[in-house]
Amino acid sequence: EGVGNTPLVRLNRLVGPEDATVYAKCEFMNPGGSVKDRLALHILENAVREGSLKPGGHIVENTSGNTGAAIALWAAVRGYRCTFTIPDKMSSEKVNTLKAMGAEVVICPTNVPAESPESYYETAKRIARETPGSYYLNQYHNPQNIEAHYHSTGREIWEDTGGKIDVLVAGIGTGGTMSGAGKYLKEKKPDIQNIAVDPIGSVFYSLFKTGKLSTPHVYKVEGIGEDMACGALNLEVIDDIIQVDDRQSFLMARQLARKEGLFAGGSAGAAAHAAVQVARRVGKNKNVVVILPDGGKSYISKFYSDEWMIDNGLMRLSETFGTIADVMSAKPDREVVSTTVDRNVGDAIGLLKEHGVSQIPVYDNAGNAVGMLHEVDLLDALLEGRATKNDPVSSVMHSLEGVVTKDASI
Numbered sequence: 001e002g003v004g005n006t007p008l009v010r011l012n013r014l015v016g017p018e019d020a021t022v023y024a025k026c027e028f029m030n031p032g033g034s035v036k037d038r039l040a041l042h043i044l045e046n047a048v049r050e051g052s053l054k055p056g057g058h059i060v061e062n063t064s065g066n067t068g069a070a071i072a073l074w075a076a077v078r079g080y081r082c083t084f085t086i087p088d089k090m091s092s093e094k095v096n097t098l099k100a101m102g103a104e105v106v107i108c109p110t111n112v113p114a115e116s117p118e119s120y121y122e123t124a125k126r127i128a129r130e131t132p133g134s135y136y137l138n139q140y141h142n143p144q145n146i147e148a149h150y151h152s153t154g155r156e157i158w159e160d161t162g163g164k165i166d167v168l169v170a171g172i173g174t175g176g177t178m179s180g181a182g183k184y185l186k187e188k189k190p191d192i193q194n195i196a197v198d199p200i201g202s203v204f205y206s207l208f209k210t211g212k213l214s215t216p217h218v219y220k221v222e223g224i225g226e227d228m229a230c231g232a233l234n235l236e237v238i239d240d241i242i243q244v245d246d247r248q249s250f251l252m253a254r255q256l257a258r259k260e261g262l263f264a265g266g267s268a269g270a271a272a273h274a275a276v277q278v279a280r281r282v283g284k285n286k287n288v289v290v291i292l293p294d295g296g297k298s299y300i301s302k303f304y305s306d307e308w309m310i311d312n313g314l315m316r317l318s319e320t321f322g323t324i325a326d327v328m329s330a331k332p333d334r335e336v337v338s339t340t341v342d343r344n345v346g347d348a349i350g351l352l353k354e355h356g357v358s359q360i361p362v363y364d365n366a367g368n369a370v371g372m373l374h375e376v377d378l379l380d381a382l383l384e385g386r387a388t389k390n391d392p393v394s395s396v397m398h399s400l401e402g403v404v405t406k407d408a409s410i
Helices: 036-050 066-078 092-100 120-130 143-151 153-160 176-188 204-210 246-260 266-282 306-311 324-330 345-355 375-383
Strands: 008-010 021-026 058-062 081-087 104-108 134-136 167-171 193-199 240-244 287-292 359-363 369-374
Touching: 021 153, 021 266, 036 066, 036 143, 058 066, 058 120, 066 081, 066 092, 081 092, 081 120, 092 104, 104 120, 120 134, 143 153, 143 176, 153 176, 167 176, 167 266, 176 193, 193 204, 193 266, 204 240, 240 266, 246 266, 266 287, 345 359, 345 375, 369 375
Parallel strands: 021 287, 058 081, 058 134, 081 104, 167 193, 167 287, 193 240
Antiparallel strands: 008 021, 359 369
């Protein structure tokens, strides 16, 4: 009963005053943590009513994690067993969530063709064939996936916006969310634009633009895109597809968390990246709704980790840490304590004491930085008799070992 009726939250800081208004539909607030709760509830309840899922039966499905969590939650309540196949690129948080709810998890290689016996699709089909009393959801090709979103997601968006929606933006994985919600909204308002979001490496963009499948390649964002055509994707309700890459998806997800307080997943970042572009293009006095499919807790060890982002070449150090300008702006006193080459060691010691610092830059008479004077070097020189308080600081200073700009990363 907790599935659905998720809130729409207006984005305030990621869009400008001349852009369209963007509302994010927060699907991570479903009980299982994602939009997939909708299809699991709809398909499994129907299966029980129709008798295709018997009491005490065994549910089998291929999943990127969220559908599995939704099924496992339902199975825990209803008393069913479940087994899931999942690609090896998915986060450990997702795998452990499935196991925590009592599911058996089979890890399969990501970088194999969909038709390979090793793929998570074909492995799920084999397990279903070999397991007595099993029920295979087949979310990628099940038309009930579309029905679930037609009857819930699309209707909610229409009602919660009062029909004042101009563009729907959603990622496509199985395709069910966009196909169902988009169909409902088109029926209500034919001039609504349905914009799908597809990661580079997936086949959907090429299929939509050319009618042909491109050669898929591995990408890191989870839950959207695919390496095969899906029966749950109706391209006819889509007006355009925007491609995004991993870096755009993950950086926008991090921005959603830091600037909007929406702790969402990578596919949400992909959709939000596209939605912000669309909002800029269509301009003010228009309303855009973007679907955020899942939450950020499943990705703590991945793109919410600075180290993981840097190790995977998706973020530079300057995007991780502050800059020299940040340090300077945080100083209560913006002045940099310094001395000049013609001042003596005694004066320099007085400056260090007065300002409570351990090193100061040294300038020549033309105002150019020429060296650094360190407290430890002053002390050593005095103790070893290499300098007196009356000697010029140039006799104990070090040459500059590189200069950075205010924009340099800490």
